[in-house]
Structure formats: structure tokens, C-alpha cells
Amino acid sequence: MQEIDNNSYQSYTISMKTAISLSDSLFKQAEQTAYQMGITRSKLFVKALEEYISRRNGEMITQKLNKVYEKIDQNEFAGDLDVGIESLRELTKNDTW
Numbered sequence: 379m380q381e382i383d384n385n386s387y388q389s390y391t392i393s394m395k396t397a398i399s400l401s402d403s404l405f406k407q408a409e410q411t412a413y414q415m416g417i418t419r420s421k422l423f424v425k426a427l428e429e430y431i432s433r434r435n436g437e438m439i440t441q442k443l444n445k446v447y448e449k450i451d452q453n454e455f456a457g458d459l460d461v462g463i464e465s466l467r468e469l470t471k472n473d474t475w
Contacts, residue, residue, distance in 0.1 A: 398423075408423070
């Protein structure tokens with residue numbers, strides 16, 4: 379009997395198929411939204427999951443940055459902020475708004 383090489387296995391589709399459970403109301407909303415967008419339910423689910431993952435990744439980056447900034451003594455940079463504001467005032471003193 380020949381072994382199957384899992385690395386070279388190809389299915390008839392390019393994408394992974396999966397099954398999910400949805401409430402009836404969410405399913406109906408998905409059906410209506412997909413119809414309004416002119417796309418399949420499957421494409422709607424792909425778009426929704428991509429958007430969710432992208433947003434979640436962005437939130438995780440923000441959380442990590444916030445942890446880094448929590449460790450920084452803000453008083454250490456207070457003088458720099460004052461210099462920046464004064465420089466901005468000087469650069470824009472003749473501007474008409």
C-alpha cells in the first residue's frame with residue numbers, strides 16, 4: 379500500500395470548506411446582506427472574517443503599544459513637547475487661517 383504524501387495533497391477547491399452553526403436570525407441577516415451586496419453567502423462570510431481578523435490584529439497592536447507607553451515616564455519628555463509647540467507657533471505665526 380502506498381503512503382499518501384500530505385504535502386502534495388490537492389483538493390478540487392482552492393479554499394478550505396468548513397461548516398458553522400448560526401442562529402436563524404443571523405443566517406437570515408447574512409442571506410439578506412449577501413443579496414444586497416450581490417455576493418454569495420460564502421463570500422460574505424470570508425469578507426466578514428477577514429475584516430474581523432484585521433480589526434482584531436490592529437487592536438492587539440494598539441494594546442501592545444499602550445503597554446510600552448505605560449512604561450515611559452511622560453515627565454521625561456515634557457520639555458520636548460513645549461519646544462515643539464513653540465516651534466509650531468513660530469512657523470505658523472504669519473499664516474492666515
